[in-house]
Each structure stands twice: as structure tokens, then as C-alpha cells.
Amino acid sequence: MTQNWRGKAVHVRAPGKINVFLKVGAVMPDGYHDVATAYQAVSLYEDVRAYDADDFSVAFTGSIDSTGLLTDGSNLAIRAARMLAHRAGYRGGVHLEISKNVPIAGGMGGGSADAAATLLACDTLWGTELGREELLGLAARLGADVPFAFTGGTAIGTGRGDRLSPALAKGQFQWVLALATFGSSTPEVYRELDRHRDRHAQDIFPAQTQPTVDADVLQALRAGDPHMLAESLHNDLQAPALHLAPALAQVLEIGEANGALAGIVSGSGPTVAFLAADPDGALELQLALGAARHTVVRVTGPVHGARLIGD
Structure with a gap:
């Protein structure tokens, strides 16, 4: 039985992500790249x-600070809602209120989390009941990181990052962002990667067309x-x-000098993610930074x- 949400909000929470591994393939004729990445969803929502x-x-x-964000039809959350309405034949609309905690353009997939949460929220609000697989299909059309924001956990992404397979991750990892x-x-970071590869073509191995995730990453996660x-x-970015x-x-030098096991730029940056050995180490690193x-x-x-939250 479909619950009637009219008159009150449907609240959905979706996480940001860290790319703990990202290998970028050679540039394709269309200007895009295939990637092989290990995503981990983290507790910043x-x-x-x-x-x-x-x-x-x-x-x-x-x-x-979201003052620079567009709120017209180009906004990814609005695009997600319109796409779902079109697919389901829904003739009404939706007002979205988004509380942002994931950095904007920070390499952590905040906009993708908004889109994933919007799909689930509108599906519930409108009672469209499209099902998980169809929602994931819409998510993939919105952007490479949107399906992962929908599924969460730890996963391997291939293709443009949107072809997901779950990866077993034992326990919890402590991160300081x-x-x-x-x-x-x-796009500019990817263009700079292509320029970097062109500049150093004589010194580095050519990029693979279809990269893969290294086995030692999967072993460490397991x-x-x-x-x-x-x-x-x-x-690679x-x-x-x-x-x-x-x-x-x-920033990387300060973190690694104050107890981080390692630091990495998340996705295309500029957020830097530091891995700590345990909660105490994470706290010390947080204080130092x-x-x-x-x-x-x-x-x-x-x-x-992405999941429903009962207010």
C-alpha cells in the first residue's frame, strides 16, 4: 500500500564518497575516459x-556555502526530479530543500548525492514505485557518480564509473577530510591529465584503454x-x-607529518582525504590540521x- 506523503516532506539522506583508488584510461575519441575506481561512501551526508x-x-x-549554486533546470537535483516525472508520467512537481554538507565541486560527489536522494524521495513522494533497478538506470543517465550515491557501501566502478559491482569491506575505516x-x-582536471600525459609521453607507460582496479586494493578492503x-x-587525477x-x-605534507597513514586527493579534488589507523589517530590528525x-x-x-529517514 502506497503511503500518502501529501502535506509533509519525504526526507532522504545520501552520502558523499571517497575514491580510494582511481585509474583513468586513455582519452577516447569523444573526449571522455573510461575509469576503474574503488568508491567508499563516508559519513558526510x-x-x-x-x-x-x-x-x-x-x-x-x-x-x-551554496550561494553560487544554480537553482534552475540545470541543477542536477531538478534534472533528476524531472527525469523521474517524465519516466513515470507524473504531471505534478516537487519542491526540494537540500541541506548541503558535502563540499561543492570538492571531488566527493555532493551533487550526485543530491540527485540520488532526489530520485528516491520523489519516487516515494509520488508513489511511482519504479523499483531499485529502474531508479539506478535513471541515476546512471544523470552522471557517473549518481548510481554509487544511491547504493553506497564500497564498490568497484568501471566504464565511466557508473558500472558498479559491490566490494567487500570489513569493519570501518577512519578518514579525516x-x-x-x-x-x-x-573537466579541467581531466584535460590537465591529458596534457600531463602528452608532456611526459616519453617517460611514462601509455594509459590503458580499459583500466582495472589493483588486486591489492581489494585485498586491503576485504x-x-x-x-x-x-x-x-x-x-591518477x-x-x-x-x-x-x-x-x-x-595540505598533504601536513597530514602525513601528523600521523596520517596516507593522504589522497579525492576524485578530481580539491578535498584531501587522510586515512588514519584508528579513531584516536583520526582525532589527533583532525586537531593538527x-x-x-x-x-x-x-x-x-x-x-x-541513499535511504529514507523518518522525521
Whole structure:
């Protein structure tokens, strides 16, 4: 029996992510790249509340400054709602209120989390009952990271990152995130990667067309061993991200000098994720980075993907 949500909000929470491994394939004729990545959803969340409305609108609150975000039809959450309405033949609209806590353009998939949460919230609000697989199909059309924000946990992503297979991860990993005061353009970081590869073509191996995730990453995740995982962290986009934002190198140095097992730029950056050995180590690292006047957040992973929250 479909619950009637009219007159009150449907609340869905979806997580941000860290790419603990990211290998980028050679540039394709269409300008895109295939990737092989290991995603881990972490306990930094976007909260989406959906209300019945005659048209489509979105408003933002939360700990992240969202004044620069577009609220028209180009917004990813609005696109998600419109796509679902079109697919389901729903003639009404929705008003979305999004509390943002994941950095904007920070390499952690905040916009993707908004879109994933919107799909689930609107499906529930409107009673469309499309089912998980069809919602995942819509998610993949919205962006490479959206399906993972929907499923959460730990997963391997291939293709454009949207072809997911679950990965076993034992226990919890302790992360400390250093949040930048600026955003990063994912297309620009990829272009810089291509330029980097062209500049050093004589010195580095050619990129694979279809990259794969290294076996030692999967072994470290299965073992739940942060020391093993620290040895396996890898991101092909880190070098171009550092080239475009050299100050990130100092952030990495501070973290690794204050007890982090390893640090890595998350996705296309500029968020830097540090892996700690245990909760005490994460707290010490948080205090050290805070003393150096960086904005820091402690999180754990893996966590659930998009899910309904009872208010």
C-alpha cells in the first residue's frame, strides 16, 4: 500500500564518497575516459526533503556555502526530479530543500548525492514505485557518480564509473577530510591529465584503454586493514589536481607529518582525504590540521547509500 506523503516532506539522506583508488584510461575519441575506481561512501551526508508542488524548485541550506549554486533546470537535483516525472508520467512537481554538507565541486560527489536522494524521495513522494533497478538506470543517465550515491557501501566502478559491482569491506575505516575553500572543475582536471600525459609521453607507460582496479586494493578492503589500504591508495587525477592547485601539496605534507597513514586527493579534488589507523589517530590528525587553520571533518566508511529517514 502506497503511503500518502501529501502535506509533509519525504526526507532522504545520501552520502558523499571517497575514491580510494582511481585509474583513468586513455582519452577516447569523444573526449571522455573510461575509469576503474574503488568508491567508499563516508559519513558526510546530503539531506533532501521533497514536498508536493505544482512545479519544480530547489532551495539550499546546510554547513556548506551554496550561494553560487544554480537553482534552475540545470541543477542536477531538478534534472533528476524531472527525469523521474517524465519516466513515470507524473504531471505534478516537487519542491526540494537540500541541506548541503558535502563540499561543492570538492571531488566527493555532493551533487550526485543530491540527485540520488532526489530520485528516491520523489519516487516515494509520488508513489511511482519504479523499483531499485529502474531508479539506478535513471541515476546512471544523470552522471557517473549518481548510481554509487544511491547504493553506497564500497564498490568497484568501471566504464565511466557508473558500472558498479559491490566490494567487500570489513569493519570501518577512519578518514579525516581537509576541505578546501575553493572548488575544482572535473573537466579541467581531466584535460590537465591529458596534457600531463602528452608532456611526459616519453617517460611514462601509455594509459590503458580499459583500466582495472589493483588486486591489492581489494585485498586491503576485504581485510579491513587501514595499513594495507594506505599502501594501495592511488589516484591518477592527483598529479593534475596538484598542478592546478599547488597549495594542496602542503595540505598533504601536513597530514602525513601528523600521523596520517596516507593522504589522497579525492576524485578530481580539491578535498584531501587522510586515512588514519584508528579513531584516536583520526582525532589527533583532525586537531593538527585544525591548528594549521584547515577546515577538517572526521568521517567513517563505508556507510549506506541513499535511504529514507523518518522525521
